[in-house]
Amino acid sequence: MAHPDHGTCPRRHRIHIEQTDKRFENVQQDIRNLQQRMDSFMRWSFGTTIGVGGVIIGVLKLWS
Known part of the structure; x- marks a missing residue:
């Protein structure tokens, strides 16, 4: 007998x-956004x- 969810x-x-x-x-996009923020x-x-x-x-140059 076949499993009912087989199909x-x-x-x-x-x-x-x-x-x-x-x-x-989504995680990859979040990482890209974080990298852009870190670069900024x-x-x-x-x-x-x-x-x-x-x-x-x-x-310092003006004072000396």
Whole structure:
């Protein structure tokens, strides 16, 4: 006697695989967004460090 869900098993697996693929795509997009935010922060941080360093050097040169 055949299993009653035998005909729908492949469809269920296909739906599960599609849902898993969507989850992986969402996680991958989240990682990309986080990487873009980190890149922006690193550029901002570097620019701020250079700017503040330049101001400090300028002030020290004026005082000496």
